[in-house]
Amino acid sequence: MEQEITDILKQSQLSITDNRLKILKLFQNNDKALSHADIEKLSGKHFDRVTIYRTLQTFVDKGIIHTIPTADNSIMYALCKEACSEGHHHDDHVHFLCDKCGTTYCLDNVNIPAVNIPKGFSAHQTNVLVNGVCKNCK
Amino acid sequence: MEQEITDILKQSQLSITDNRLKILKLFQNNDKALSHADIEKLSGKHFDRVTIYRTLQTFVDKGIIHTIPTADNSIMYALCKEACSEGHHHDDHVHFLCDKCGTTYCLDNVNIPAVNIPKGFSAHQTNVLVNGVCKNCK
DNA sequence: TAAATTTTGCAACCTTGTTGCAAACCAATA
DNA sequence: TATTGGTTTGCAACAAGGTTGCAAAATTTA
Secondary structure, three states, X not given: OHXXXXXXXXXXOOOOOHHHHHHHHHHHHOOOOEEHHHHXXXXXXXXXXHHHHHHHHHHHHHOOEEEEOOOOXXXXXXXXXXXXXXXXXXXXXXXXEEOOOOOEEEXXXXXXXXXXXXXXXXXXXXXXXXXXXXXXXX | OHHHHHHHHHHOOOOOOHHHHHHHHHHHHOOOOEEHHHHHHHOOOOOOHHHHHHHHHHHHHHOOEEEEOOOOXXXXXXXXXXXXXXXXXXXXXXXXXXXXXXXXXXXXXXXXXXXXXXXXXXXXXXXXXXXXEOOOOO
16 A cells, blocks of 8 residues: 555656655545645644645646535545546546535546537536535434 | 616615625626626725625625636626525526636526435535636637 | 614734745665 | 755745724614
């Protein structure tokens, strides 16, 4: 598992640093999306705020994680599945936000339904965000 | 039309003030969603930043406008249709963000498609955000 | 019109995110 | 393993976006 993580970094041609290993591990240990603030807390304030911002940005650029648009306007990050690569995200899944515990999940098995767009508009990407109550809070 | 606007405020039990009339008029004159910054510009910097924030919050609370989650994480606001009331938003329409001009539209006539949610989750509201090119930019 | 209530503007503050730069670190090579 | 070169980190400072407390101004009610 430690091995897995270093492999991810190597495949993306990133140096192996404590910071990156730790943040990647956080994503693997949680099956939910994390915000910058979550990571700051979970990492025990061991790393600088700026470093965390830059690491997340790097991971997004390399296709390791993706961002999730949320209704309350905070940026959430989650691990990408195999299909993503540098500069090309393919996160065609639904995101679910629990109104009770605030957890954001990637519903990887739920496909984005087709949406009818009016004449004159052309669609490029579709984000679906569902609010409700999650399996742990019901 | 001036009349219409004061009626909206009265129905929501809000005092009629220059500020509220002007901001409501801005929404009626634009068929697109507006950000706080847009309103600050459009109102000719006549009102204080704080007043605009508070007015928008009041309008959201009263069900006059609704917020739109955007991928780039800025809050957008748009007029609600009749169905909304205090504390109960029913903005079950698709939002469209043009990648070229940055305009956000409410596609009122496009219904939210049904989304299959996994066992254990219960959906309450669904937001659909489509990116692409709008009718004016194609 | 006067009193009571609501709204506004100001100042100060907080949070979130960014930039420049020197020091620390990592990886590659000898 | 020591050295070198490029990358990453932490610090300080900054900027944008948003909030809060409070007194003054405007609106509503009577």
